[in-house]
Amino acid sequence: MMIPLEIRGALAAIVTSAFILVATFAASGIYRTQITTQAEAGSKALAGENLAATGRRFFFQSCAHCHGQDADGGEDAPSLLKLQISGAHMALVIQRGIKDEMPSFAKKYDQHDTAALVAYLMTLH
Amino acid sequence: MIPWDKLHGAMTHFPIALLLFSTACDFVSVTFRKLSFARELRIVSFYGLAAAALASLGAVISGIALTKGDLWGRGYFAWHHRFVWPAFGLLMALAVWRLVVRDGMSRAGLCVYLVLMLLASGLIAAAGYFGGEILLSGGSVP
Numbered sequence: 001m002m003i004p005l006e007i008r009g010a011l012a013a014i015v016t017s018a019f020i021l022v023a024t025f026a027a028s029g030i031y032r033t034q035i036t037t038q039a040e041a042g043s044k045a046l047a048g049e050n051l052a053a054t055g056r057r058f059f060f061q062s063c064a065h066c067h068g069q070d071a072d073g074g075e076d077a078p079s080l081l082k083l084q085i086s087g088a089h090m091a092l093v094i095q096r097g098i099k100d101e102m103p104s105f106a107k108k109y110d111q112h113d114t115a116a117l118v119a120y121l122m123t124l125h
Numbered sequence: 126m127i128p129w130d131k132l133h134g135a136m137t138h139f140p141i142a143l144l145l146f147s148t149a150c151d152f153v154s155v156t157f158r159k160l161s162f163a164r165e166l167r168i169v170s171f172y173g174l175a176a177a178a179l180a181s182l183g184a185v186i187s188g189i190a191l192t193k194g195d196l197w198g199r200g201y202f203a204w205h206h207r208f209v210w211p212a213f214g215l216l217m218a219l220a221v222w223r224l225v226v227r228d229g230m231s232r233a234g235l236c237v238y239l240v241l242m243l244l245a246s247g248l249i250a251a252a253g254y255f256g257g258e259i260l261l262s263g264g265s266v267p
Contacts, residue, residue: 006234009225017218021210024185025196032194084200088193096130 035088039115055120058113062105071124077102080121087118094118133187134260139180141253144216147173148242155239171223174242178220181213201262205255212248219245 059071066077073079083090091114097104109117150170154163188209192198197206219241230238 005229006226006231009222012225013218013222016221017214020217021214024189024213028189028194028196030194031189035193085202086192086195086198088195089198089202092130092191 051116051119052123053120054113055116055118058109058117059120062108063117066102071121081124083121083125087122090118090121091115127190129187129191133184133191136180136184136187137253137256140177140184140216141249143173143177143180144242144249145246147171147177148246151239151242155235167228171227174216174220174223178216181216185209185213201255201259205252205259208248208252208255212245212252215241215245215248 060069063080064071066074067080068074068077071080085093091111093102094109094114094117095104095106105114147170150166150173154160154166154170157163160166189196192202195202196210197203219238222238226234
């Protein structure tokens with residue numbers, strides 16, 4: 001029995017689309033696991049001192065001025081108490097800043113310092 | 126260090142623009158069948174769709190690198206991803222279907238195809254909108 005071209009096309013489309021999505025999710029999962037492992041290894045260096053406590057110190061040095069002592073926002077900066085973003089994205093914003101709104105702290109805080117800052121921000125949830 | 130945020134921002138515009146353009150070309154060619162360049166519009170829409178599908182791979186890869194493999198997230202991120210993944214899957218499926226069928230589609234097939242193109246365009250536009258919201262909010266809660 002001859003299967004119509006459109007049906008064959010639809011089957012090929014569904015199979016290809018499903019394959020690409022599954023491959024994307026699988027590759028992403030592997031990548032995420034790898035990143036998490038690396039991050040855990042990096043954070044062990046700071047394990048001696050309390051990560052969040054260090055982050056708190058950095059917060060009062062650089063963030064509290066705009067975001068408020070209690071991190072609940074200031075005149076020109078939003079509250080950090082209800083951030084709904086991942087730690088990785090928080091680190092990205094701290095490192096890169098937000099154009100015309102928040103400076104980059106990449107020069108001031110390296111990856112370990114940023115991880116400490118993120119750890120402190122996570123305690124504010 | 127690769128600036129994935131800038132790269133993702135640059136790459137996402139191609140699949141969005143190309144898919145919307147392809148959909149528009151399809152609708153114009155179907156609505157105005159008697160236009161002298163209706164057939165050429167169908168060819169343009171085919172290549173536009175193929176280019177959108179290819180460009181979406183770059184956008185997805187840069188996005189995954191940017192979020193460090195976080196496929197869902199919270200807040201605007203979750204909304205962005207709610208639209209991105211169906212749009213990506215549908216875009217790939219439509220491109221493959223069109224590649225296989227070419228001009229051999231029936232009237233019913235064409236109708237289904239146009240409806241799905243419209244749906245994919247809506248999904249990708251919504252994904253782009255929430256992507257912009259992530260950028261403007263700096264990731265904070267709406």
